[in-house]
Amino acid sequence: MSAERARRQAWLVWSIAVIVYVAAVFHRTSLGVAxxxxxxxxxxxxxxxxxxxVLQIGVYAAMQIPTGLLVDRFGPRRVLTAAALLIGAGQMLFALADSYPLALSARAVLGCGDAMTWVSLLRLIAGHFPARKYAVVVSISAALGGAGNLASTMPLTMLLDNVGWTLTFLIGGGLTTAYAALAGTRLRDVPEGAPVPAADPVPLRSVGRSVAAAWRIPGTRLGFWVHFSTMFAPAVLGLLWGFPYLTEAQGLSPHVASAMLGVLVIGAIVGGPLFGALIGRRPELRMPLVVGFLAAAVLTWVVLLGWPGGQPPIALVVIALVVLSLGGPASTVAFALARDYNSLRTVGTATGLVNVGGFSATTIAALSVGLLLEVAAPLGSAVKFQVALSAILLVLLFGTWRTAVWWRRARAVVLAAAARGEEVPVQLRARRWDDLAAVPVPAAA
Known part of the structure; x- marks a missing residue:
């Protein structure tokens, strides 16, 4: 197959797959305004x-390692097709649910399907695009996922107001289920003519060893904590607590609050490709950019939560949403780390491990905010949200600490490998804060 045909096929496969991911993000974030x-x-x-x-994201997080193993065993085409079917079925069940337990079951089914989309998409990208384009295509994919998030703000609010709960979610679920047929027939795990990676059945007793082997790789561990720290805050706001915060604590109308939540999405859509293009050309800037975002995010939350009375100026809230919106683009560094330090045969498992990070943080933070809101209810709308959202800052500080620890350890491994003359994904320059006593200093990059 010619290079031009292979390039066109890669983009076609990606286009079909990324629509499933966009749909998954729409369904995942639909409760933000609903x-x-x-x-x-x-x-x-x-x-x-x-x-x-918490249930939906908890299922998502719990499914990441099994999803990685499924992708490595059965290939991303089959797993992504199954994901579209589960998402559609879960959302249609949610549309018809008339009790809280049934609605919870529906969100669990949706979360299971949602969990299978991103890892499958990343495996398809890894199989169809060269390594130098990986970060760029992943960033574009994440940005397009923002289109699903954007559709779940103002457009979904208008649909719910005009056609009602049941019909709105039935249409969304039905369209997603129907699209699974296209995904199942048109996707390809690898380019035409390329060998399919070996996928021998993995005995159950070997699963733990496979996961542990991926977890022992410092690049995987660093990716986990980068994802943990960067993506959860905008997710918590967009999935559930941003809308009540803007309407109850800030006194905004539902339509204005929906529009403001769109800032989280637009920031990610614009920032994602720019971020991906930059780290694609200069991969050594990946972690400095992550650290810069984390510092800005900590400062943002300190200002918002410390504002007297709990009602900062709306302009300041908008700026805060813009800063936090860059968490999604920053989180793509985590997957680039998994891709660089794991083989194609096992990158699905490593990617699943990394993806657990952000959604574990989202689960912890979302549940903590809900519990603190009930405890702090007597304090008034604005102050109770100040108290409740402090949970996000605490999770952010913990994740930032762990990211710093594993960044230093991962750097030590790369510097040592470079000093031995081995090929490394990124050339690093030794710094004063590296463990130079244990790591030979390579030539400056």
């Missing part, structure tokens, strides 16, 4: 409402 209606429909309070997101 939360108040869900609370009324099922007769639940803030903590029970938070369980919807």
């Amino acid at each position: 939360g108040p209606q869900a609370a009324e429909r099922f007769g639940v309070g803030p903590a029970a409402l938070g369980v919807f997101t």
Whole structure:
């Protein structure tokens, strides 16, 4: 196959696959604006409402390692097709649910399908694109996922207001289920004529060893903590608590709040490709950019949570949302790390491990915010959100600490390998804060 034909096929496969991911993000974030209606429909309070997101994201996080193993065993085409079917079925069940337990079951099914999309998409990208384009295509994919998030803000609010709960979610679920047929027939695991990576059955007793082997790689561990720290804050706001914060604590109308949540999405859509292009050309800048984002995010939360009375100027809230929106683009560094330090045969497992990070943090933070909102309810709308959202800052500080620890350890491994003359994914320059006593200093890059 000619290079031009291979390039066109790669982009076609990616286009078909990324639509499943966009749909998954739409369904995942649909409760961001539908939360108040869900609370009324099922007769639940803030903590029970938070369980919807915690359950969905908890299932997502729990499924990441199994998904990686499934992708390595059966290939991304089959797994992505199954994901579209599960997402559609879960959303249609959610549309028809008339009780809280049934609605929870529906979100669990949706979360299971959602969990299978991103790892499958990344494996397809790794199989069809050269390594130098990987970060760029992943960043574009993440940015396009923002289109699904954007559709779940103002457009979804208007649909819910005009056609109602049941029809809105039935249409979305039905279209996703139907699209699975296209994914199943048109996707290819590898380019035409390329050998398919060996996928021998993995005995159950070997699964733990496979996961442990990927986890022992410092690049995988660093990717986990980068993802943990960068993507969860905009996810918590977009999935559930941003809308109530803007309407209850800041006193905005539902339509204005929906539009403001769109800032999180637009920032990610614009920042994703720019971020990907930069780290694609200069991979040595990956971690400095992550550290810069984390520092800015910590400062942002300190200002928002420390504002007297809990109601900062709206312009400041918009700036904060712009800063936090870059967490999604920054989180793509985690997958580039998994791709660089793992073989194609096992990169699905490593990617699944990395993806657990951000969604574990999202689960912890979303549940903590819901519980703190109920505890702090007597303090008034603005102050109770100050107290509740402090959980996000605490999780962010913990993740930032662990990222710093594993960045130093991963650098030590790369510097030592370069000093031995081995090929490394990124040429690094030794710094004063590296462990130079244990790591030979290579020639300057």
